[in-house]
Amino acid sequence: MNKCPVCGHQRNDRDMKCPECGSFYSKIAEIIAEQEAEEEMQTFRGRCKRILHSGNVKHELLAELRLMREGLTNRGMFALFVIFVFVFALVVSVL
Structure with a gap:
């Protein structure tokens, strides 16, 4: 479970939109951040x-x-x- 970057509401990984504030989640930014963290560790x-x-x-x-x-x-x-x-x-x- 992650949090919404706008309101901090708990969310599922499958959700594309926050049920609380209605903002859309950016999957691409999360994927890029994960890849950068993996590359940094190498x-x-x-x-x-x-x-x-x-x-x-x-x-x-x-x-x-x-x-x-x-x-x-x-x-x-x-x-x-x-x-x-x-x-x-x-x-x-x-x-």
Whole structure:
């Protein structure tokens, strides 16, 4: 159940018009807002917000890292390994 944006009357999702004030509901605006919220949660910023606002930051961060690791292919894992080895070799050579 949502509320009417004009009068605040409780409404069903199937209703197209408010029975109290007679204003029409904008389904398109609601759908766009829902999609924007979903897209925001998939961005780096949204993921950081979700991690920081959770009760257990450490647990949420580990879960997020696990999800990222599961999404990588073997080729992606190998590429990350090569990058880390290259950076390590550069650091050691400078010292």
